[in-house]
């Protein structure tokens with residue numbers, strides 16, 4: 265089958281894509297914000313509610329066992345998918361932001377002290393900045409920042425930002441503002457050589473290439489289910505098992521305890537230790553299904569389609585040279601941030617929207633980056649495995665029409 | 673009918689001549705480009721209306737004739753066109769009439785139905801600020 269036929273086949277599985285927006289066929293290019301869901305994921309959530317809704321780990325009955333089973337199978341699927349050594353290393357969270365907050369509270373708040381350094385890069389998402397600022401406020405640690413080259417890559421001497429004071433490195437693998445893929449393997453090695461721990465924000469990486477966390481050897485890694493064709497409100501924190509068990513607890517309450525008494529309470533081991541309260545069962549089941557679906561598509565094909573999308577976009581960026589396209593680095597995902605000194609990105613976004621093309625405009629939660637670059641943000645088109653050549657053609661056409669309107 | 677209401681009717685009639693989104697936007701963008709210059713010394717933080725994705729500056733003065741004159745600007749041209757439309761309706765009117773005005777034209781001209789939540793919030797914030805000036809300067 266040709267690539268076009270393959271994509272057509274995939275698109276059929278996404279009900280939301282087949283609709284008109286203001287009379288035009290929907291072109292969905294806001295996948296870095298959230299991806300759409302295949303029918304299989306939607307069905308898995310309905311069937312949970314139709315057939316086996318029950319609270320997990322608690323009831324001693326048939327339905328409770330089915331629900332618990334389904335939830336734990338999702339954990340297994342995730343472990344396998346990200347290449348973790350133990351299933352206990354997979355913690356369910358609400359998403360990337362929640363995972364980072366967990367590490368900030370259950371590790372950094374109690375392990376860092378005055379003068380210790382936390383290292384991030386200039387392009388981090390606010391979710392990977394603000395929790396560390398809070399940690400610094402409480403502990404007296406210092407937040408250090410790796411600057412960027414104009415193409416969005418880390419500066420050449422980024423290694424010099426790691427030193428004996430560095431206790432934690434927390435960096436995004438792929439930037440949601442530029443699409444640049446950063447040298448995370450090298451960073452893990454450098455961090456560990458300096459005796460620091462490292463957390464990887466894989467929110468924009470997880471749907472683009474295999475994470476292989478055990479091989480990567482990072483201490484923690486976080487991502488959100490909704491950027492991987494799964495439901496919103498569910499995410500994953502991977503952590504090395506010894507480390508997880510040595511960490512403090514974060515949220516406390518039911519299911520995460522071993523024994524509660526008024527003299528003192530003891531806690532479960534990971535992962536339950538970090539999963540207080542009734543979990544987001546439908547989300548976990550939906551995410552498990554998303555991973556099964558995605559794995560079935562397979563990395564080989566996913567890589568192929570993304571390379572093809574980047575090829576298609578080369579002709580768009582060449583045709584619409586009047587716009588500045590950011591992040592034209594060698595290693596990047598199919599994510600395109602663009603701007604023009606002549607128009608506001610909000611104007612571009614609004615006019616594209618009128619033509620059925622969904623992109624995002626604004627600061628993309630990376631304000632420090634735009635401040636450093638003296639910009640107010642960009643328009644951003646981000647691809648997923650269902651975006652076909654027609655989408656890039658429509659993007660180009662509607663960009664040109666918008667520019668014509670704006671320069672009038 | 674008050675002047676403000678009459679001007680709204682005019683705008684509504686004008687927009688009825690533009691059946692497609694393209695023509696409407698073309699017109700709005702045109703209006704944005706024609707908006708009178710904004711005094712440079714007023715381009716400061718305290719004159720920014722918050723709640724808009726793009727920046728909107730708005731100031732007002734009571735002129736000798738007792739009417740209120742607004743100056744506004746935006747860094748986004750579509751927003752600027754909307755601002756321009758708004759000022760056409762409100763400019764050089766008595767404060768009391770500005771406060772009392774019933775803002776119905778935005779829904780009627782068929783722009784609002786296409787607008788994002790952010791944009792509607794921005795416009796609402798703008799109207800609120802115009803009315804506040806109308807009240808304070810009457």
Ligand SMILES: Cc1ncc(COP(=O)(O)O)c(C=O)c1O
Nearest residue numbers: 359360361389391436440467488
């Ligand atoms: C790089 C990066 N980090 C963190 C996040 C936050 O993800 P969530 O809102 O799902 O917690 C995002 C999502 O936009 C992101 O792109």
